[in-house]
Amino acid sequence: MDNRFFIGNNWIGLVGIALLVVLVPIAASADIYMFVDREGVVHFTNVPTASDSDYRVYIKENSQFSPGLYSPDRYDPYIREASELYGLSYPLLKAIIKAESDFNPRAVSRKGALGLMQLMPENVKRMKISDPFDPWENIMGGARYFRQMLDRFKGKLSLSLAAYNAGPTTVERYNNQIPPYKETENYVEKVMQFYYSYKY
Numbered sequence: 001m002d003n004r005f006f007i008g009n010n011w012i013g014l015v016g017i018a019l020l021v022v023l024v025p026i027a028a029s030a031d032i033y034m035f036v037d038r039e040g041v042v043h044f045t046n047v048p049t050a051s052d053s054d055y056r057v058y059i060k061e062n063s064q065f066s067p068g069l070y071s072p073d074r075y076d077p078y079i080r081e082a083s084e085l086y087g088l089s090y091p092l093l094k095a096i097i098k099a100e101s102d103f104n105p106r107a108v109s110r111k112g113a114l115g116l117m118q119l120m121p122e123n124v125k126r127m128k129i130s131d132p133f134d135p136w137e138n139i140m141g142g143a144r145y146f147r148q149m150l151d152r153f154k155g156k157l158s159l160s161l162a163a164y165n166a167g168p169t170t171v172e173r174y175n176n177q178i179p180p181y182k183e184t185e186n187y188v189e190k191v192m193q194f195y196y197s198y199k200y
Helices: 010-015 017-021 076-086 090-101 121-126 135-152 157-166 168-173 182-199
Strands: 003-006 032-036 041-045 056-059
Touching (some): 090 135, 090 182, 121 135, 157 168, 157 182
Antiparallel strands (some): 003 041, 032 041, 032 056
């Protein structure tokens, strides 16, 4: 993980830099290291190299993230609102959130994806989200983005989910097929499993 954020970024100021190192499920516990470069960019990593002498321990990680820690029903009103606004299936939208963050509104992935629907910083900006850790904003922005994926891939659910995970241009690069990435293949399968469990 090597995520970079400008200290002066407006939405970061709203929630505090500390929130940027709350991780979604990880295979093993690990310390989080940080340093600020000359341009004011904050760097986080869990695997500093020997040459990274400017890194210091930012958070001492003592325990693994506990799946199921956050209530799966807490954000149902927001999920229903977003699903109605963007014409999405409520069980599907909830399944995406389950797969992405396990309902942790402060989740940050190793790649820098943020909040309940794990939006990348460029999509946070594109969806005009001021605070990606605000549950309502994140769900509304994530739902809008997923609606765009469904429209782009003509309603094909598996491709739209793959695009949400790996990016639409990646799906298109593989001739509108699910990219042969284990992470993406597992993601699509996991969302579909959650989807059917919420639907029936």
